[in-house]
Amino acid sequence: MPELPEVESLRRSLKPYIIGKSIQSVIVHKPKLVSSSGTVRQPLIEKKEEFEKELKGRTITGITRIAKNLLIHLDSGQVLLVHLKMTGQLVYQEKGENKALGGHPIELSETKLPNQHSHIIFELNKGTLFYNDIRMFGYILLYPNEQSLHKSGYFDAIGIDPLDDTFTFEYLYKQINTRKSKLKSILLSQSIVTGLGNIYADEVCFRAGILPNRLASSLTKKEIRKLYNAIQDVIPIAISMGGSSVANYIMADGSRGTYAREHKVYGKAGKPCQLCGHILQKTIVNTRTTVFCQFCQK
DNA sequence: CACTAAACCTGGGAGC
DNA sequence: TGCTCCCAGGTTTAGT
Numbered sequence A: 001m002p003e004l005p006e007v008e009s010l011r012r013s014l015k016p017y018i019i020g021k022s023i024q025s026v027i028v029h030k031p032k033l034v035s036s037s038g039t040v041r042q043p044l045i046e047k048k049e050e051f052e053k054e055l056k057g058r059t060i061t062g063i064t065r066i067a068k069n070l071l072i073h074l075d076s077g078q079v080l081l082v083h084l085k086m087t088g089q090l091v092y093q094e095k096g097e098n099k100a101l102g103g104h105p106i107e108l109s110e111t112k113l114p115n116q117h118s119h120i121i122f123e124l125n126k127g128t129l130f131y132n133d134i135r136m137f138g139y140i141l142l143y144p145n146e147q148s149l150h151k152s153g154y155f156d157a158i159g160i161d162p163l164d165d166t167f168t169f170e171y172l173y174k175q176i177n178t179r180k181s182k183l184k185s186i187l188l189s190q191s192i193v194t195g196l197g198n199i200y201a202d203e204v205c206f207r208a209g210i211l212p213n214r215l216a217s218s219l220t221k222k223e224i225r226k227l228y229n230a231i232q233d234v235i236p237i238a239i240s241m242g243g244s245s246v247a248n249y250i251m252a253d254g255s256r257g258t259y260a261r262e263h264k265v266y267g268k269a270g271k272p273c274q275l276c277g278h279i280l281q282k283t284i285v286n287t288r289t290t291v292f293c294q295f296c297q298k
Numbered sequence B: 001c002a003c004t005a006a007a008c009c010t011g012g013g014a015g016c
Numbered sequence C: 001t002g003c004t005c006c007c008a009g010g011t012t013t014a015g016t
Helices: A004-018 A048-055 A146-151 A169-177 A183-188 A198-208 A221-240
Strands: A023-028 A060-066 A069-074 A079-083 A088-093 A118-124 A128-133 A139-143 A281-285 A288-292
Touching: A004 A060, A004 A069, A004 A088, A004 A221, A023 A048, A048 A139, A079 A088, A079 A146, A139 A146, A169 A183, A169 A221, A183 A198, A183 A288, A198 A221, A198 A288
Parallel strands: none
Antiparallel strands: A023 A118, A060 A069, A069 A079, A079 A139, A088 A128, A118 A128, A281 A288
């Protein structure tokens, strides 16, 4: 689910709640979410019991982000790698609190944590951190140290983060200019630009005035410049608004981001374009639903 | 190498 | 009310 602005907003919102806290105990209800399921991912801790035991007594010293992954650093040097995939949530709650998860009008009894989707629970010296995940695509992997994480190959195919200084126009120009796949494919590919997903790929294309299904190599330098500027504009603004809460995404305190109200095309097929009034079109690019304005985007 | 489809899962909404 | 079908913010893997 969450893209760069959502993961970054979650990171920032978690920070004051969990840094400096010690982990009293960990309960893993779904062992699958902390174990290996692929060839690239090779968490060093496979068993649920080991995962729980290894974390007990550790203190959380920091939380960082690489692409759409969160890294929770521990005083032992160990690193927890969290990927939320489509529906993962990290929510902090203190005793007596009652989070309105996702802001949906749901029964009071259902807002209590843990709920049936709280698959991993970290009991801290003050408060509790819940990992909730409806679809269970996400995971939390424990590595003995940062070096082993980077050596594992997990981040080998990772591109440049839009927030990084090294994300320059020249970089984007070269990446797009030399490829012949569709523009949206390139924006979605984490090995080129990290952090964009289906929402922001469409939003960025609209703001740049470029059709998402254009062949990348057909873009002019001027168009790539527009695209670069759109990425540089949209991402920080989305973060400042806490990201886009479309369905399940919430921050550490259970609150929703408000950037969805700024969306120009995502989720708006069939509605009039805010710029020209023509009806926004829907198509499939890269197996993903894609919304665009056939008049404002060339 | 480039692209597509399927797979991992559950749940909400639309339509009948 | 209930059933079926479609769709969903991500990413990997298998197949063409």
